Each structure stands twice: as structure tokens, then as C-alpha cells.
Amino acid sequence: VIAFGGGVIGDLAGFVASIYKRGIPYIQVPTTLLAQVDSSIGGKTAVDLAEAKNMVGAFYQPRLVLSDIGLLATLDLRQARAGLAEVIKYGLIKDKKLFHYLEKNYDKIIRRQQGALEFVVWRSSYIKARIVGQDEKEEKGLRTILNFGHTLGHALEAAGGYRRYNHGEAVAIGILLACALSRRLLLLDSSSCIRVEDLIKAVGLPVRIKNIPLNKIISAHYRDKKFIGARNRFVLLGGIGRAVVKQNIPLAAIKAVLKERI
Ligand SMILES: NC(=O)c1ccc[n+]([C@@H]2O[C@H](COP(=O)([O-])OP(=O)(O)OC[C@H]3O[C@@H](n4cnc5c(N)ncnc54)[C@H](O)[C@@H]3O)[C@@H](O)[C@H]2O)c1
Numbered sequence: 001v002i003a004f005g006g007g008v009i010g011d012l013a014g015f016v017a018s019i020y021k022r023g024i025p026y027i028q029v030p031t032t033l034l035a036q037v038d039s040s041i042g043g044k045t046a047v048d049l050a051e052a053k054n055m056v057g058a059f060y061q062p063r064l065v066l067s068d069i070g071l072l073a074t075l076d077l078r079q080a081r082a083g084l085a086e087v088i089k090y091g092l093i094k095d096k097k098l099f100h101y102l103e104k105n106y107d108k109i110i111r112r113q114q115g116a117l118e119f120v121v122w123r124s125s126y127i128k129a130r131i132v133g134q135d136e137k138e139e140k141g142l143r144t145i146l147n148f149g150h151t152l153g154h155a156l157e158a159a160g161g162y163r164r165y166n167h168g169e170a171v172a173i174g175i176l177l178a179c180a181l182s183r184r185l186l187l188l189d190s191s192s193c194i195r196v197e198d199l200i201k202a203v204g205l206p207v208r209i210k211n212i213p214l215n216k217i218i219s220a221h222y223r224d225k226k227f228i229g230a231r232n233r234f235v236l237l238g239g240i241g242r243a244v245v246k247q248n249i250p251l252a253a254i255k256a257v258l259k260e261r262i
């Protein structure tokens, strides 16, 4: 199986390859920025159910991931921005220098400048592959940090019926919510929060939640796979480039940061 397309095709084709005859080899040829920097790497394959994202899936590694940045020239602007959300995520969880690079050069990515694309696709792939290499099936808690911005991001995607926001847009808002939670728990200073919001705004990604009621987001977030029993688990920031995983974040804090964005 050759998965030639964006993250949706990659996740679907990888999942089909994982179950057909109990598994046949497959190759990822990602064609969106989001798929090149994130979804094609790491072997998570899945399809969504109406109740929540990625509910049916498998860990199944491709034999090869082939990312050709030439394919990104035809992406529409909205898709290019969505991919940048995941690159911003890598900067925030693991690579302060990448975050600084994006602050200075985000417009080059949006204009599809070759050198800038090469750098962010390489750097993001490197960071993701290194983390996944240490914790392939998310058993040691290391891979969890890749989920930064995704707990509430996925809830927003589902609560919006997978139509209101695309994945990258929901993650962008999820990142801001995770920063606000980090700030509330006194892990992150307010100037870092402002820098993150400034970059997300400059890229043209959404920073507010439009027309989705709070209770819908809260009930969607309870279905997150990262829940361990009744305890929630959030990836937060202890600074730009430094992720920290925290459990048992009070519901009141989650509601408060959501309310600030609605
Ligand atoms: N498996 C993982 O680890 C992982 C990680 C992140 C995201 N995802 C999943 O990836 C999905 C999002 O992926 P996506 O953002 O690539 O969206 P997508 O696959 O829906 O593609 C977006 C759009 O771009 C079009 N397109 C693809 N390549 C193009 C090209 N080169 N030129 C012009 N148009 C092109 C597609 O036809 C589609 O309309 C979500 O479902 C998300 O859950 C999975």
C-alpha cells in the first residue's frame, strides 16, 4: 500500500495495511505540510468515529516515509497554516531554537520558500522520529508530549463536528489553551504565553473558539484516550521548548481557560 496524500489518507491507508491479511507493508508519501511534519511519522494509524477522533486504529510502522517538499507548492493557504501549527508544537515541547526560527521565518513557510520548508520538515521529522524511537507504543510516557495542544484540540475538532476546524486549526487553539493552563498552574510566565499567541495570530491560525458551546467541548474532552480511569492528563509547558505532563487538572481550570477563548 502506498499512502499518497494528506494525513487523512495516511491514517486510513496505514490502518488498512495494518489489518489486511493481518498486516502488509506500506509506504507513506505525505503531500501536506501537516502530514510531512507529523502524521506520516510514528506509525499511529486510525479512523475517527462520530463519538471521538482516532477511535479505531493500530500502531503500525511504514517501511519508508518519503517527503517531497515540491508537493507542497499546490497546498492552499489554509492547509499550509494548519501544518505550521504542528511545527509550532515541536518548537514549544522540545526545541526553543525552532520556535525562534518560526517567529522570524513563518512567512517563508507560508510562501513555500524551499530552504525554509526543507528546514522545518527535516527538523520536525527528526524531533518526532527521535521521540517515537524512544517510546514507540506510548508505554513510557515519553511519546505523550507529542500530544501537546491535542487534548482540548481534539475535543474542539469533535465538538465542531470535524467541520468547524481542521486538525491544525484545532491544535492551534489547543496550544493556546494548554499555555493558559500552564500559566494558571504557575508553570509558564505570561510573556511566553503572549509570544505563542502572537506567533499563532501572525501565521493566520484561529485563536478563538467560535459557535461551539462550552458543555459540548467538555463532554468531548472526557472521551480523550489519554484519560487514565477518571484522571485526566495534560501536556503543559514549563517554558518554551520544555514540555511537562500533569495529571488531575481541575475541571474548573479547564473551564476557565476555555471561557477566556469563547
Ligand atoms: N497519525 C498521526 O500521528 C497523526 C498526526 C497528526 C494528524 N493526524 C491526522 O491527520 C489528519 C489531517 O491531515 P491533513 O492536514 O494532511 O489533512 P487532509 O489529509 O484532510 O488533507 C487536507 C486537504 O489537502 C488536500 N491535499 C493533499 N495534498 C495536497 C497537495 N499536495 N496539494 C493540494 N492539495 C492537497 C487534500 O485533498 C485535502 O483536501 C487528521 O485527521 C489528523 O487526525 C494524524
Ligand SMILES: [Zn+2]
Binding pocket: 038, 086, 150, 167, 171
Ligand atoms: Zn496533530
